[in-house]
Amino acid sequence: xxxxxxxxxxxxxxxxxxxxxxxxxxxxxxxxxxxxxxxxxxxxxxxxxxxxxxxxxxxxxxxxxxxxxxxxxxxxxxxxxxxxxxxxxxxxxxxxxxxxxxxxxxxxxxxxxxxxxxxxxxxxxxxxxxxxxxxxxxxxxxxxxxxxxxxxxxxxxxxxxxxxxxxxxxxxxxxxxxxxxxxxxxxxxxxxxxxxxxxxxxxxxxxxxxxxxxxxxxxxxxxxxxxxxxxxxxxxxxxxxxxxxxxxxxxxxxxxxxxxxxxxxxxxxxxxxxxxxxxxxxxxxxxxxxxxxxxxxxxxxxxxxxxxxxxxxxxxxxxxxxxxxxxxxxxxxxxxxxxxxxxxxxxxxxxxxxxxxxxxxxxxxxxxxxxxxxxxxxxxxxxxxxxxxxxxxxxxxxxxxxxxxxxxxxxxxxxxxxxxxxxxxxxxx
Numbered sequence: 125x126x127x128x129x130x131x132x133x134x135x136x137x138x139x140x141x142x143x144x145x146x147x148x149x150x151x152x153x154x155x156x157x158x159x160x161x162x163x164x165x166x167x168x169x170x171x172x173x174x175x176x177x178x179x180x181x182x183x184x185x186x187x188x189x190x191x192x193x194x195x196x197x198x199x200x201x202x203x204x205x206x207x208x209x210x211x212x213x214x215x216x217x218x219x220x221x222x223x224x225x226x227x228x229x230x231x232x233x234x235x236x237x238x239x240x241x242x243x244x245x246x247x248x249x250x251x252x253x254x255x256x257x258x259x260x261x262x263x264x265x266x267x268x269x270x271x272x273x274x275x276x277x278x279x280x281x282x283x284x285x286x287x288x289x290x291x292x293x294x295x296x297x298x299x300x301x302x303x304x305x306x307x308x309x310x311x312x313x314x315x316x317x318x319x320x321x322x323x324x325x326x327x328x329x330x331x332x333x334x335x336x337x338x339x340x341x342x343x344x345x346x347x348x349x350x351x352x353x354x355x356x357x358x359x360x361x362x363x364x365x366x367x368x369x370x371x372x373x374x375x376x377x378x379x380x381x382x383x384x385x386x387x388x389x390x391x392x393x394x395x396x397x398x399x400x401x402x403x404x405x406x407x408x409x410x411x412x413x414x415x416x417x418x419x420x421x422x423x424x425x426x427x428x429x430x431x432x433x434x435x436x437x438x439x440x441x442x443x444x445x446x447x448x449x450x451x452x453x454x455x456x457x458x459x460x461x462x463x464x465x466x467x468x469x470x471x472x473x474x475x476x477x478x479x480x481x482x483x484x485x486x487x488x489x490x491x492x493x494x495x496x497x498x499x500x501x502x503x504x505x506x507x508x509x510x511x512x513x514x515x516x517x518x519x520x521x522x523x524x525x526x527x528x529x530x531x532x533x534x535x536x537x538x539x540x541x542x543x544x545x546x547x548x549x550x551x552x553x
Contacts, residue, residue, distance in 0.1 A: 193491070193506045194509065196491065196504050196506070196518065197487045197488070199518040201551055202549065203551050204519070204522055204523075204548060205546060205549045206544065206545075206546060207239070207242055207545040207547050208244055208544070208545050209543055209545075211229060211231060211237065211244075211543040211544070211545070212232070212235070212543065213232040213264075213543070214230065214231055214232070214526065214539050214540070214543065214545065215230050215232050215265075215327075215527055215539065216228075216268060216539065217230070217527060217528075217529035217539045217545055218270075218530070219529075219530065220238075220270075220303070221275055222275055223303075225240060226238065226241075227239040227531070228249055229545065230265060230267060232258070232264035232265055233264060233265070234253030234255075234264065234265045234284070235251050235253060236248060236250040236265075236268055236306070238304065247305070249305065249306055250306040250308065251308060256285065256287075257285050257287035259322045261322070262322065262323045262325055264285060265282060265283075265284045266283045266284060266327030266328070267283045267327050267328050267329050268280060268281065268283075269282075269329045269330055269337075271331075272331055274303065277297070278297045279296070279297050280296055280297075280298075280306070281293065281314070281337070282296065282329075283326075285319065285325060289322055290317060290318050291315075291316065291318075291319055291325060292315075293314045293315040293316075293317075293329065293339060294311045294314060295310075295311070295314055295369065297310040312373070312374070313374070314374045314375055315339070315367075315374065315391075317341060319344060320346075321344055321345025321346045322345060323342070323345040323399075324343050324345040326339075326399060326400050326401070327340065327401070328340040328400065328402050328403050330403065330404065332410070332412070333405060333430065334378075336378055337367050337368065337369045338364055338365065338393065339365040339367070340363075340365075340397070340401075340402075340403055341363050342361065342397070342398065342399035343361050343440065343441075344361040344362070348441060348449075348450060349440065349441040349450075352441075354395065354396050354398060354440040355395070355437070357387065357388030357392060360389060360391060362395060362396065362397050362398065363394065363395045363397060364392075364393045364394040364395075364400065364403070364414065365393060366378060366381055366391065366393035367391055377391065382434045383435070392435075393434045394414075394428070394434065394435065394436045394437075394438065395436075395437055396437040396442075397416050397426075397440055398416050398418065398419065398440040398441070399417040400415065401417050401473070401475055401476060402415050402477065402527055402528070403415065403476055404477065404479070404528075406481075406492075407481050407534065408481055409429075411427065411428065411430050411479075412428050413426070413427055413494075414427070414438070414476065415474045415475060415477075415494055416438065416440065416462070416474070418445060418472075418474070419444050420444065420449075421444065421445075421468050422444045422445030422446070422466070423445070423465060423466050423467075423468075423470075423472070423474035423496065424445040424446075424464065424465045424474065425463055425465070425474070425494055425505060426438050426460070426463065427462075427513075436460045437459050438459065438460055439459035439461065442457075442459060443461070445461075445462055446461050446465055463513040464515045466496075470496065470501055470517075471498045471499035471500075471501055472497075472498040472499070474494065474495075474497075475497050475526060475527060475528070477493040477495060477502075478492070478528045478529065478536060479493075480492075480493060481530075481534035482530075482531075482533050482534035482535040484535055484549070484550070485536075485549075485550060488504065491504045491506050493505075493518075493528060493536060493548075494528075497525050497526060500520065500521040500522045500523050501519065501521070501522070502517075502518050502519040502522055502525070503515050503518060504518050522540075522546070523541075523546065525538060525539070526539050526540070526541035527539040535548070
């Protein structure tokens with residue numbers, strides 16, 4: 125169980141290296157009892173900064189879909205319920221459509237497992253360990269996203285690093301009609317991105333409400349963005365990319381991408397990111413939340429409403445969170461600040477989460493949950509009646525949080541990189 129920041133002050137990452145933590149060393153054996161998680165440690169905390177706190181710029185936000193939220197409920201009334209254990213470094217979790225009780229779990233070494241009613245099926249959904257390159261830290265199989273028409277076409281997409289450490293975005297298809305088994309030989313490589321260093325691979329992929337395909341990339345690694353990738357419009361690194369994978373192969377450029385006519389690479393949708401580890405769309409509003417892992421001191425959550433135009437610059441490496449980091453921002457460049465941040469007294473590697481839209485815990489409806497890999501803290505973020513952002517620490521030292529997920533009903537799950545899946549539930553007295 126992680127009880128504090130495990131990376132050095134000079135360099136934080138989604139996953140501490142094997143020299144800092146033995147990856148997988150605490151994962152319980154699938155056939156053994158799962159140890160109870162330690163929830164007793166209380167760490168120093170600092171409240172993330174509301175959007176109306178002075179920073180490098182100001183976002184004009186409108187009150188959202190959640191005007192009734194004024195405060196969050198007492199977290200002592202809730203707990204994280206064990207769903208399953210015995211996984212090997214899980215990094216993503218989501219529901220299979222039209223298959224109640226069935227989930228896919230992405231394991232970083234290169235397998236995708238099927239969880240059915242709390243039991244892990246023996247045969248993996250996908251096994252591509254033979255083509256995965258990993259340094260034991262941030263590389264590997266990093267995410268999977270089902271095609272919006274998965275039920276009909278069996279297509280899905282993965283983000284992984286190859287043995288040379290470069291990013292592959294590939295499409296696969298299932299073998300059979302019931303969509304329980306993928307064909308590892310069906311791979312079609314959509315996009316390759318060379319990686320100059322072993323860290324800061326980003327890794328998240330998602331279809332937006334516009335049915336376009338979004339890809340999060342890190343700045344290429346090392347510390348401080350030495351190549352200037354975050355601000356450069358001539359590289360795909362340090363960006364959110366947006367492409368159309370449903371037309372010509374391998375993809376086409378949406379007509380409303382900000383640089384599709386020039387001044388930058390046409391795939392770029394947003395830039396100025398260091399290492400976005402998990403972004404997600406609100407299933408109700410279409411708004412996007414992006415967690416960007418910090419460098420020396422600040423972790424941040426970025427936000428764009430569904431109506432916000434593309435081409436936003438989130439500021440890295442001129443800014444780390446709301447704070448100046450490196451160089452002098454050129455005149456005429458506008459940097460969009462985060463809506464929440466926390467310092468390294470509360471953790472050292474942010475993990476983006478999900479907006480809760482379930483029915484079992486209506487008091488959290490519209491709250492965005494996010495966490496920290498190092499400290500195991502979980503926060504809730506929301507807009508109050510005035511449109512100002514508020515963030516509250518809810519849980520301490522829960523797990524080595526690598527991801528969050530939702531089921532078909534919008535209920536919230538947490539992925540523990542040590543090998544466990546948890547669900548947020550109300551305590552039973």
